[in-house]
Each structure stands twice: as C-alpha cells, then as structure tokens.
Amino acid sequence: MASHGISRGAGPVVRSEEARQKELQQITAYRDLADLVSTKMAERQYTVQVLGQITKLLNENPEYYTIWNHRRRILIALVAEEAPRQSPDELLQGDLQLTFALLRKFPKCYWIWNHRNWLLREGEALMGAEAAYKLWSGELQLINKMLHADSRNFHAWGYRRFVVSQIERLTPSQHGGSQQSLAESEFEYTTKMIKTNLSNFSAWHNRSQLIPNILREREADPQTRRDFLGAELSLICEAINTDPFDQSIWFYHQYLLSILSPSCPPHQLVVQDLTNGERQGYYEHEMQYIREILEDEADCKWIYEALLGLAEAHMEVDAGTGSFTTKDMRAWLDELKRLDPLRRGRWEDLERRLSL
Amino acid sequence: MSLVSGPGRGGMAGMPVEMQLFVDKHVSYIQSLDTRKDELEYWLTEHLRLNGLYWGLTALHLLGHAHALPRTGILDFVLSCLHESGGFGAAPGHDAHMLYTVSGVQILATLDAFGELEERVPGGRQKIGKFIAGLQDPETGTFAGDEWGEQDTRFLYGALNALSLMGLLELVDVEKAVQHVHSCANFDGGYGTSPGAESHSGQVFTCVGALTIAGRLDLVNQEKLGAWLSERQLKNGGLNGRPEKKEDVCYSWWVMSSMAMLGKLHWIDGDRLTRFILQCQDPELGGLADRPGDMVDVFHTVFGIAGLSLLKYPGLEEVDPV
Numbered sequence: 001m002a003s004h005g006i007s008r009g010a011g012p013v014v015r016s017e018e019a020r021q022k023e024l025q026q027i028t029a030y031r032d033l034a035d036l037v038s039t040k041m042a043e044r045q046y047t048v049q050v051l052g053q054i055t056k057l058l059n060e061n062p063e064y065y066t067i068w069n070h071r072r073r074i075l076i077a078l079v080a081e082e083a084p085r086q087s088p089d090e091l092l093q094g095d096l097q098l099t100f101a102l103l104r105k106f107p108k109c110y111w112i113w114n115h116r117n118w119l120l121r122e123g124e125a126l127m128g129a130e131a132a133y134k135l136w137s138g139e140l141q142l143i144n145k146m147l148h149a150d151s152r153n154f155h156a157w158g159y160r161r162f163v164v165s166q167i168e169r170l171t172p173s174q175h176g177g178s179q180q181s182l183a184e185s186e187f188e189y190t191t192k193m194i195k196t197n198l199s200n201f202s203a204w205h206n207r208s209q210l211i212p213n214i215l216r217e218r219e220a221d222p223q224t225r226r227d228f229l230g231a232e233l234s235l236i237c238e239a240i241n242t243d244p245f246d247q248s249i250w251f252y253h254q255y256l257l258s259i260l261s262p263s264c265p266p267h268q269l270v271v272q273d274l275t276n277g278e279r280q281g282y283y284e285h286e287m288q289y290i291r292e293i294l295e296d297e298a299d300c301k302w303i304y305e306a307l308l309g310l311a312e313a314h315m316e317v318d319a320g321t322g323s324f325t326t327k328d329m330r331a332w333l334d335e336l337k338r339l340d341p342l343r344r345g346r347w348e349d350l351e352r353r354l355s356l
Numbered sequence: 357m358s359l360v361s362g363p364g365r366g367g368m369a370g371m372p373v374e375m376q377l378f379v380d381k382h383v384s385y386i387q388s389l390d391t392r393k394d395e396l397e398y399w400l401t402e403h404l405r406l407n408g409l410y411w412g413l414t415a416l417h418l419l420g421h422a423h424a425l426p427r428t429g430i431l432d433f434v435l436s437c438l439h440e441s442g443g444f445g446a447a448p449g450h451d452a453h454m455l456y457t458v459s460g461v462q463i464l465a466t467l468d469a470f471g472e473l474e475e476r477v478p479g480g481r482q483k484i485g486k487f488i489a490g491l492q493d494p495e496t497g498t499f500a501g502d503e504w505g506e507q508d509t510r511f512l513y514g515a516l517n518a519l520s521l522m523g524l525l526e527l528v529d530v531e532k533a534v535q536h537v538h539s540c541a542n543f544d545g546g547y548g549t550s551p552g553a554e555s556h557s558g559q560v561f562t563c564v565g566a567l568t569i570a571g572r573l574d575l576v577n578q579e580k581l582g583a584w585l586s587e588r589q590l591k592n593g594g595l596n597g598r599p600e601k602k603e604d605v606c607y608s609w610w611v612m613s614s615m616a617m618l619g620k621l622h623w624i625d626g627d628r629l630t631r632f633i634l635q636c637q638d639p640e641l642g643g644l645a646d647r648p649g650d651m652v653d654v655f656h657t658v659f660g661i662a663g664l665s666l667l668k669y670p671g672l673e674e675v676d677p678v
C-alpha cells in the first residue's frame with residue numbers, strides 16, 4: 001500500500017484475460033492459506049505443521065504482523081511441550097534462517113527485525129546467558145551484511161546499537177572487572193564505513209554517540225582528550241576538503257563545534273576543562289581553514305553557513321574578536337541568500353537574529 | 357494529523373496545468389480502493405486496511421469531499437476491528453496493535469462518532485484508553501506497539517495523539533513520556549526511534565507532535581531542528597527524510613508538519629514543493645506517488661494532499677499539523 005520507487009509505466013495497465021485469471025488463482029491460493037492458518041490458530045493447533053504453513057505465508061507476505069504473532073504463539077507452545085520434538089536451539093536456528101532470508105528480500109520490514117529481536121530475547125530466557133551471548137554476537141555478522149547492502153538502513157543501525165548493548169551486558173566479566181565494552185571496535189567500524197563513503201551520515205551519527213564512552217573507558221586525561229578532539233577535527237576538515245557539498249560532513253562538523261560550546265551538556269563534552277581562550281583558538285583555526293577552501297569553492301553555501309556558525313560561536317565566548325568583522329558576516333549572509341534561495345526565509349530570520 | 361474547520365472549497369479555474377490538483381480523479385481513486393478485490397495487492401495489504409481507510413478518509417476531507425465514502429459503512433468496519441481488549445486490529449481477525457488503534461480513534465474523531473462508539477460498545481472509550489495506557493513502559497515512559505514489546509517513538513506519539521483526541525490523557529504518565537522523547541534528541545536537533553538513534557524526519561514528526569500535545573515544545577532545540585528540517589528540501593523542490601537521501605512525497609508531511617509546529621514553514625520554498633507534489637499525481641487514474649512517474653498509493657496520496665494543505669493550496673481544507 002505504500003510503494004516506493006516502482007515505476008507506473010505509460011498509461012493504464014490493461015491485464016489480459018489470461019493474466020487476470022492467473023491473478024485470481026493466486027488470490028484464491030493466498031486467501032486459502034491465510035484462512036487455513038487463522039482456523040488452525042483459532043483451534044489452538046500449535047503444531048509444527050501449522051508452523052510450516054505460517055512460514056509459507058510469511059514468505060508471501062512478511063508484512064502480515066498477526067501471522068508473526070501466531071508464529072510466536074506456536075514457538076512458545078512447542079518449547080513448553082513435555083516431550084519436545086525439537087530443542088529450543090533448533091527452533092530458534094530455524095527462525096533465524098527464515099528471518100535472515102526474508103530480511104535480504106525485505107530489508108525495511110519492521111516486523112521481521114522485530115521478530116528477530118524477540119527470538120534472541122526469548123533465547124536468553126530459555127537457554128541462559130552464555131548461549132545468548134553467542135547468539136547476540138552472531139547478530140553482528142548479519143548486520144554487517146545488511147549494512148553492506150545498504151549502508152544507511154536505519155533498521156540495521158538501530159538493531160546494531162541494541163545488539164551491541166546486549167553483547168556488552170552479557171560479556172563475561174574478566175578479573176571481576178566491569179563489563180566489557182564494544183565501543184572501540186564499533187568506533188573503528190564507523191571509521192571504516194566513513195572511509196568507504198564520506199556521505200554516510202548514519203556512520204557519522206553513530207560515531208558521535210560512541211565518543212563520550214570511548215573517552216570514559218580509556219580514562220582519557222585532559223591532554224588525551226584534546227588530542228582526540230584534534231584528530232576528529234582534522235578528519236572532518238579533510239572530508240570537507242574532499243567534498244564540500246555533502247551535508248553529512250557538515251552536520252558532523254556542526255557536532256564537533258557543538259561539543260566545544262560552553263552550553264554543551266556535560267555528559268557530551270569531549271574536553272571538560274576547555275578555556276574560552278582555547279575555544280577561540282579552535283574557532284579561529286576552523287575559520288581560517290574553511291576560508292581557504294572558499295577560494296576554490298566560492299559557490300558552496302555550506303561554507304558560508306559554517307562561517308556564520310563559527311562567527312556566532314566565537315561571539316559567544318569573545319565579543320571583541322579581530323578574526324572577522326560584521327562586514328564579513330553580512331557578506332556571508334548575502335552569499336547564502338544568493339546561493340540558497342530555497343531557504344531564503346531562514347536566512348532572513350538569521351539576518352534579524354544576528355542583527356546584521 | 358486531524359482536521360480543523362477551514363475555508364470552504366475554492367475555485368481552481370485559471371490555474372496553469374502544471375499547478376492543477378486533479379481533485380475529482382483523486383476522489384474516484386480513493387473510492388475505487390475497496391473495489392479492487394480482484395487484485396492480489398488488495399489482499400497482500402490487508403494488514404493496512406484500517407490505516408488505509410483513515411488515509412483515504414482524511415484525503416477526502418481535505419479535498420472537500422468528506423461524504424464520498426459511506427459513513428455507516430466506515431463505522432461498521434472500524435468497529436469490526438475493535439477487540440475486547442480495547443485495541444484495534446488492521447482488519448477483522450487481525451491482532452490488536454497501537455498503530456491500528458490510533459487509526460481507529462482518528463477515524464472515530466474525524467466522523468465525530470464517539471457517541472455511536474458508546475452506544476454500540478458501552479464503555480468503549482475507556483476501554484480503548486486503557487488498552488493504550490497499558491502499553492506504556494512505567495520505567496522509561498515510552499510505549500510498546502503491542503504485547504510483544506517492540507518500542508518506538510512512533511507508538512508514543514500515537515498513544516498521546518489518540519488519548520488526547522478522546523480526552524483521556526490523564527490515563528498515562530505524560531511527564532515520563534515527555535522525558536523519554538527528550539532523551540531521543542540528537543545534537544542536530546532531530547529525534548530518532550529511541551535514545552541514541554539517528555535523526556529521521558518521520559521520527560521528528562512523532563517526537564515534535566508528542567511534545568506539542570504535551571505542551572512542551574520548549575524542550576526542542578528549535579533553531580537547530582528547523583535548520584535540519586529545512587535542509588530536507590532538494591533542488592527539485594521535494595523533501596527527503598534524512599541527509600543525503602532521495603526526495604519522497606510522504607516527507608512533505610513529516611517534515612512540513614514538524615516545521616509548522618515550530619512556526620518555521622517559511623524556511624523552505626513552498627512554491628517549489630507544491631510543484632514537486634503536483635508532479636507526483638497520476639493525472640489519468642488519480643492518486644499520488646512517492647516520486648513523479650511512480651505507482652500511486654493511498655499513503656502517498658494523503659500525505660501529498662496534506663502537504664499541499666499546509667502549503668495553503670487553494671480549495672483544500674486546512675489540516676492540523678499534529
């Protein structure tokens with residue numbers, strides 16, 4: 001009912017009588033199967049046979065959420081049988097295969113992701129923490145495959161964060177220490193994804209989520225934190241230089257500026273003891289770098305927006321700066337209006353806000 | 357999304373062809389939806405029937421043809437989806453779920469039929485309210501979709517929306533829900549499905565909508581979110597859902613209604629967007645698609661028309677952005 005990217009073709013579709021008959025047969029077969037499953041479920045026939053019919057139905061229509069519920073009802077009944085024919089692990093592996101195959105075909109179907117999540121949570125209740133740890137760890141491979149096929153799939157990214165939190169929760173603690181974190185390897189993963197495609201904002205976003213944890217776990221001292229910030233800034237500056245028209249990059253740049261600001265919430269800070277003098281240093285360095293890029297890319301609106309953002313941040317910590325003038329700001333704003341007429345109303349509001 | 361009483365139907369005469377909305381075609385397209393039982397797609401989308409009905413009904417209201425679908429027939433169908441638990445399923449025989457419960461309540465509100473609900477199902481309003489309230493997570497304040505436990509800010513918004521339409525917000529912990537939404541905020545001003553998730557226009561709509569219902573828009577970083585939303589507009593006039601993604605008519609609604617709630621609709625080019633949405637019409641058989649030349653469906657039809665309504669396209673009824 002919500003179709004995406006399917007071409008309408010030219011003119012109304014006229015089905016041949018043959019095609020019409022074929023479609024009617026498909027409808028009958030589909031409805032018979034759906035009715036059969038509903039009847040069996042109403043009769044509480046929670047059997048392996050019905051599970052098989054449900055598999056068939058879900059392969060035809062994975063969006064049919066009630067059928068997923070039926071599937072779970074049967075699975076719960078099957079593992080609770082006095083003399084189960086299949087172990088919980090066998091049943092679970094069967095469903096992991098089913099959902100994997102379906103996700104390859106329907107990567108954006110909420111119900112499939114949801115069922116997989118349910119399976120693993122149930123698995124822990126039935127088979128214990130050690131087995132669950134292995135299961136959740138295995139999920140990262142599935143997610144890697146899904147993100148290889150579509151590096152922006154937000155189901156896969158969301159599931160990834162959840163899976164990581166489950167692995168961390170279940171990691172056997174070593175030497176009585178606290179739980180093991182995957183933050184470092186996840187951070188490396190975002191680096192890899194970004195290097196493959198600078199435009200992958202999902203990876204940039206996840207990176208921003210991991211940074212505070214990494215620094216905490218590294219027990220980073222103030223100097224290490226400054227080095228870390230410096231490395232992130234050079235990474236993003238390099239990216240800006242590569243493609244100054246990509247908005248993913250600029251949003252990450254904005255993120256780095258936001259953690260420099262005195263109004264940044266404490267738990268997101270990268271450097272906790274920044275002085276205003278240091279802030280000015282960062283702002284001036286960024287401004288200088290971006291102005292250099294401007295020389296080659298005078299028609300890139302993101303550059304002017306960033307310069308105005310930096311100017312505003314600068315004024316927040318120092319009113320009497322010498323690195324730019326009100327005249328500069330006015331010129332940048334004029335460029336924004338010229339290059340980006342779609343958002344003219346926004347630039348006019350900005351003009352008023354900055355009293356330019 | 358609900359309707360507010362707006363201006364009556366205006367004339368579209370004198371509009372250049374590329375600026376025309378094919379109202380009559382869209383009305384017949386929506387009327388035809390329930391007659392397509394000889395198409396496999398009709399049966400494969402049964403799990404969306406109640407939402408589809410709400411989308412079709414809303415589109416008809418916006419087009420000024422509120423009575424193009426029979427009121428009694430709709431009411432009978434909606435109530436046939438209501439379970440003893442107070443939740444609605446997508447169609448008779450489908451399990452209850454938040455998504456369909458919200459659509460059920462929205463249809464009842466659109467038809468002004470809460471009185472008839474009580475007549476046919478005594479205590480119905482309270483029952484529905486309790487079903488929804490029972491899905492709130494007392495620890496985090498967010499909501500599950502059903503007994504199987506999937507949680508998402510979509511369900512939280514749906515819960516607050518349906519409860520406020522029924523005047524039953526007091527059944528849930530609104531403050532906790534608000535705090536949960538706040539914990540889903542990202543540095544770019546946007547919101548995701550859960551804390552830590554990437555900002556996404558659909559989720560921005562649900563979170564800003566929830567905060568609007570709760571009267572807590574003060575928690576939104578309005579400058580940043582407004583900027584992020586305005587960057588959804590692409591050169592062709594259409595809106596996308598996230599940075600560096602393709603345009604799609606359904607985002608006309610998610611993005612624009614969020615901007616309307618923040619009072620920042622003027623941060624994008626309405627004329628260009630209007631043209632883009634109109635290009636997505638099927639001029640022959642009616643309906644709107646995600647992009648020009650694609651297959652139409654009722655989902656993109658209602659969100660495209662609702663988008664046009666926010667853009668004050670002449671002759672359309674006014675839509676409430678929440």
Ligand SMILES: [Zn+2]
Pocket residue numbers: 004604605606607646656
């Ligand atoms: Zn769409």
